[in-house]
Amino acid sequence: MYEGAQVMGLKEWAVAVDALERGDQILIMRKGGIREETKDFRVESESFFLYPTYEHQRKELVKQPFAFRLEELAEGWSAEQTEVSIRIYAELVEDILIRTQEELDKLRPFHIWTDRFSEERLKWKRTKPLHLMLLRVYKLKDPVNVPVLPEYNGCKSWIGLPEELLNSVERVQVLSEERFQSELDKIKAALNR
Numbered sequence: 001m002y003e004g005a006q007v008m009g010l011k012e013w014a015v016a017v018d019a020l021e022r023g024d025q026i027l028i029m030r031k032g033g034i035r036e037e038t039k040d041f042r043v044e045s046e047s048f049f050l051y052p053t054y055e056h057q058r059k060e061l062v063k064q065p066f067a068f069r070l071e072e073l074a075e076g077w078s079a080e081q082t083e084v085s086i087r088i089y090a091e092l093v094e095d096i097l098i099r100t101q102e103e104l105d106k107l108r109p110f111h112i113w114t115d116r117f118s119e120e121r122l123k124w125k126r127t128k129p130l131h132l133m134l135l136r137v138y139k140l141k142d143p144v145n146v147p148v149l150p151e152y153n154g155c156k157s158w159i160g161l162p163e164e165l166l167n168s169v170e171r172v173q174v175l176s177e178e179r180f181q182s183e184l185d186k187i188k189a190a191l192n193r
Helices: 014-022 066-074 101-106 115-123 177-190
Strands: 007-013 027-030 047-053 083-098 130-147 158-161 171-173
Touching: 007 014, 014 047, 014 066, 014 083, 014 130, 047 158, 101 115, 130 177
Parallel strands: 007 047
Antiparallel strands: 007 158, 027 130, 047 083, 083 130, 130 171
């Protein structure tokens, strides 16, 4: 955990954050970043804000029409940006470890990534499982701009965000309880869980 950080942020591709915000998916898949403290991914918080990143996302790694969304989202971004807009908050419902290609294939209808990208995530650090994080997502009524700090840069998953995020925002569920439960049930049924 990051010292002094009371508010956790999880870095994720901006196009995936957008898909969560729109209700197009309720999951993310993590193996960790190159600069993880433990060299492996681990869940450091059961609730967190999603910090959109742009560095590694590429349109050939997301399904259509999400590739088009990726291009739209990237239009206003540059490496010199001094602020990032935080738009969503998430609560971890379940962290399922994916170890086989067969399990991964069953998840195909539930996310925005191409088979190529999903397979690459699973195969990277072969001995480590892929974390399938099922999330209950909330949209912030008023997005909060946070400064881009040097410690946010690089290939790591978790960052400490400014404490003001805790007090400054109203949150609204992206999906109704019924729709969320339906999506959750479909994913778990696909995995026989």
